[in-house]
Amino acid sequence: MVDVFRALDDETRRLVLDELSARDGQTLFEICSVLTMRHGLSLTRQAISQHLGVLESAGLVDTERRGRSKFHYFNPEPLAEITGRWPTRKRTEQ
Amino acid sequence: MVDVFRALDDETRRLVLDELSARDGQTLFEICSVLTMRHGLSLTRQAISQHLGVLESAGLVDTERRGRSKFHYFNPEPLAEITGRWPTRKRTEQ
DNA sequence: TTGATATGCAAGCCCTCACTTGCCTATAGT
DNA sequence: ACTATAGGCAAGTGAGGGCTTGCATATCAA
Numbered sequence: 001m002v003d004v005f006r007a008l009d010d011e012t013r014r015l016v017l018d019e020l021s022a023r024d025g026q027t028l029f030e031i032c033s034v035l036t037m038r039h040g041l042s043l044t045r046q047a048i049s050q051h052l053g054v055l056e057s058a059g060l061v062d063t064e065r066r067g068r069s070k071f072h073y074f075n076p077e078p079l080a081e082i083t084g085r086w087p088t089r090k091r092t093e094q
Numbered sequence: 095m096v097d098v099f100r101a102l103d104d105e106t107r108r109l110v111l112d113e114l115s116a117r118d119g120q121t122l123f124e125i126c127s128v129l130t131m132r133h134g135l136s137l138t139r140q141a142i143s144q145h146l147g148v149l150e151s152a153g154l155v156d157t158e159r160r161g162r163s164k165f166h167y168f169n170p171e172p173l174a175e176i177t178g179r180w181p182t183r184k185r186t187e188q
Numbered sequence: 189t190t191g192a193t194a195t196g197c198a199a200g201c202c203c204t205c206a207c208t209t210g211c212c213t214a215t216a217g218t
Numbered sequence: 219a220c221t222a223t224a225g226g227c228a229a230g231t232g233a234g235g236g237c238t239t240g241c242a243t244a245t246c247a248a
Contacts, residue, residue: 005099005102005103005104005108006103006205008099008102008103008176009099009100009102009103010099010205010206012206014099014179017180018179018180021180021181027224027225028224028225029223029224029225043206043207043208044207044208044209045224045225046207046208046209046225046226046227047206047207047208049225049226050206050207051206065225067214067215067216067224068214068215068216068223068224068225069215069223069224069225070224070225074180076180076182079176079177079180079182082102082173082176082177083173083176083177085108085112086111086112086115086168086170086173087115088170088173100235104235104236106236121194121195122194122195123193123194123195137236137237137238138237138238138239139194139195140195140196140197140237140238140239141236141237141238143195143196144235144236144237145236148235159195161194161244161245161246162193162194162195162244162245162246163193163194163195163245164194164195
């Protein structure tokens with residue numbers, strides 16, 4: 001089990017969320033190619049797979065397997081843990 | 095320079111933000127005692143100091159020095175980088 | 189000035205994390 | 219059945235992070 005804060009503490013994982021947010025339901029290979037094409041990342045398929053595992057473990061990504069493909073969906077719900085923890089209010093100037 | 099995501103990837107630092115959010119303008123020693131009293135943390139003063147340094151480097155904590163004391167203030171502005179990056183919208187069910 | 193208080197700096201240790209490499213499983217096509 | 223595709227598992231490595239220890243600096247009080 002991985003909490004949301006640690007899952008977000010990685011630029012690659014944040015880029016994965018960006019891509020899934022732009023186009024939901026991509027497979028591992030699609031995400032790999034997009035990351036290398038559009039962001040110049042030279043990472044192994046396993047690296048991306050592990051990142052997706054972390055995101056899934058944090059609840060930020062839901063998966064659905066059909067055949068030999070696995071589709072990934074961005075789930076923003078866990079982000080509420082961040083936004084709700086520190087209610088934004090004005091700093092009390094002493 | 096530390097980004098917001100890494101600064102938040104530590105429960106101790108999140109507790110520090112909790113305490114500053116509850117009572118703003120505390121000194122290092124006040125934060126240390128509060129963390130040990132209310133959260134059972136057994137950390138050195140230097141550990142907390144380093145955590146405060148990370149939070150300040152991320153812009154989440156502003157400091158103000160008066161005499162030999164340093165007062166810490168919670169600044170929630172950098173949190174906008176998180177809330178604004180992935181606009182919450184419904185998952186496009188295919 | 190002397191001593192206590194509040195904080196800073198720096199080196200070292202240990203553990204976690206991101207990434208790679210190598211091999212294995214399962215599904216689809218011919 | 220054979221081959222290619224899509225993905226999973228596990229061990230190993232290198233770098234960074236959290237924490238401690240030890241010493242140094244600066245401010246206040248007597």
